[in-house]
Amino acid sequence: MPRSSRKEPAAPPAPVTVTVCRGCCCGVAAKYPGVDHVGQVDRLRAGVGAAGKVRVVDCLDVCDHANVVVVSPSAEGRRAGGRPVWLGWVFQDDMLDDITGWVRAGGPGVAEAPGVLDLQAFEVSRRVREGLGGASAG
Numbered sequence: 001m002p003r004s005s006r007k008e009p010a011a012p013p014a015p016v017t018v019t020v021c022r023g024c025c026c027g028v029a030a031k032y033p034g035v036d037h038v039g040q041v042d043r044l045r046a047g048v049g050a051a052g053k054v055r056v057v058d059c060l061d062v063c064d065h066a067n068v069v070v071v072s073p074s075a076e077g078r079r080a081g082g083r084p085v086w087l088g089w090v091f092q093d094d095m096l097d098d099i100t101g102w103v104r105a106g107g108p109g110v111a112e113a114p115g116v117l118d119l120q121a122f123e124v125s126r127r128v129r130e131g132l133g134g135a136s137a138g
Contacts, residue, residue, distance in 0.1 A: 013075040016052035016107035018044055018099065023059025025066035032067065035091050040067070043093065047100025052107065061128050067091060071099060073108040082109015087120040095120065 020041055021027065027037040045054045052074070060068050065088025073082030085108050090096070098114040105111035113121075 019070040021060040021068040025063035077109030080109035
């Protein structure tokens, strides 16, 4: 029987991914009672829209920087040299707006991050990066 010449549709290119830590320290009302932790995730999802995806994880193992958000580049951003950007102490709505605006503009490797996010950015150890693996670890 002859093989079909039809090709499977290509997978869509990987979008910008926003990873939100909601483990033992991040997203916990006992530690940060004045922050609407569920509302933050909803706001990120609404703001990112179709420009990327938002995922929630249990713990990113960088509790000293709680509340942590990692913005990982799209496939296009990676090809352009973009790497995941780790942001700590993300509490304010304007920070969430800066993150979602950056994602809609293309994210790491495609668009320049709003300057105010530089104050939130931090580096993670190789141990943490290697322990996480996958898209958010870079």
